[in-house]
Amino acid sequence: MANLIDQLEHLTEEILTKEELAELLASKKKLTHYIGFEISGLVHIGHVSSLNVVKPLQDHGAQSIIWLADWHSYINNKLGGSFENIRTAAKYFEHAMRAALLCHGVDHTKVQFLLANDTYTMKYWELVMAVAKNTTLSRTKRSLDIAGRTAGDSIPTAILFYPSMQAADIFFLGVNIAHAGMDQRKAHIVARDARLPGFQKPVSIHTHILQGLQKPSIWPIPEGDPLQTAIALKMSKSKPDSAIFIHDEPDVIASKIKKAFCPPKETKHNPIIDWTINLILKRDKTFTIERPAQYGGTLVINNPQQLIALYEQEQLSPVDLKNGVTQWIQHFLEPAREYFKSEDKQKLLEQMRSMVITR
Structure with missing residues (x-):
């Protein structure tokens, strides 16, 4: 137990909370872990880095889920806001994530991949409403940076659903370990504070966000948040x-x-x-x-x-x-390059490169 906690502490920036994780491990409950991704373009080393916890969790018997968040991508206008593009990209994204897992020595065949649109039921939308009823509008607006947005009159109304939907994903999937980059922690706080009857508060683990290679548009960087x-x-x-990118x-x-x-x-x-x-x-x-x-x-x-x-x-x-x-x-990244050498993977990659990629 202590070994896994130590490993996760080393690999992440934050565990909410270490004490809750210790209690979960001591309970001997089956560990169920998920990380979700918008389907928004080519998979890069930042995605690979965020998967660093999957191997130790898998070694300790956890079932990991990679959640392909097509509805979230649509709401956030990724790939031109086209569901057709997003669904096409989802096929590439699953293979790219499998390739990324290989770089960490993970048995990707034991990781469950779920596409939100294929999985959602009426129960999910009930959970979205339950989370929203337990979350103030001001908290929702403060959480919009998880989608790379800030609150204002010009944002689409659909963006306001994003934090409650992301929190509801956790309860709908029934996971006890929710995992994301530090930029997504506010969604996990919404889930942890929702206090839905019959659902446990998830342990949340947050990984580092790798910096981009280019010089920042403002330099030197001003001190702030x-x-x-x-x-x-x-x-x-x-x-x-x-x-x-993983196939560079x-x-x-x-x-x-x-x-x-x-x-x-x-x-x-x-x-x-x-x-x-x-x-x-x-x-x-x-x-x-x-x-x-x-x-x-x-x-x-x-x-x-x-x-x-x-x-x-x-x-x-x-x-x-x-x-x-x-x-x-x-x-x-050599295992990922090898994975993408087959003709069918190359075809998916070319389809992705032909799409309009939005941030």
Whole structure:
């Protein structure tokens, strides 16, 4: 029990709450875990990173569900707000998520994939209304950033349903561990505070949001809400150079990372530092950077504190860090590239690339 809690603490930014998770594990109840995704474009390394908890949960007997949220995508106007596009994209998205799971060593055949439109019943819509009745309008408006929106008179009314729908997903699926990126935590708070009779409050685990590779539109970043800053810096499917896609070839990965924003001595708003800490060092105990002897020789990084100190003191250059990260990412995504080499997967990928991708 303690081992799983320790693993999840290492891999996530937040567990709501650690005590509740301990109680759940002690109860010996079957662990049921879900993470939901809008179907909104090509799957990138940020999606892969968010799946880092599936392997330890699977190893501890949990049933994991990947929820393909087509109705949420439609409400949020993804892929042009076309249900036809979203349904076509859902086929690609399932395969891309299976490929992403392979990168973490997960047996993807034991993960359940559910498309919302194929699963919803009248019971679900009753749960949406129950959550909405227990959630104030002001709380709903404050939660709209889970859909990348802010409250205002110009937003479609449908967006107001989004937080209650996402919370209702948890109760409808009957899961006891709800999982999402930190940008989705407000939806989990809505679910935890709904207090629906006959339903348990879910344990919520939240993973880090990887920064996009491009230089922020405003630099330097003003101090403010850390979560809103993270959301503003995250990678975007609609900006290809800000993200590494799971099926990118090694030369494409190298080119994108070579062009990435990586200012010397800056460790807070630096995507290459961010990826090293929150992807590489969360997965591996050490990170090795090969350098010529005249530039310091091989460097083994054991923890984020060491990385930050070396970079801030300019004992590790942006070029050497980028080279090390490039090699690691190329190797890490190899199972996904292999998965997408078949003719049918390539066809799905080409269909996706032909669609209008919205953020």
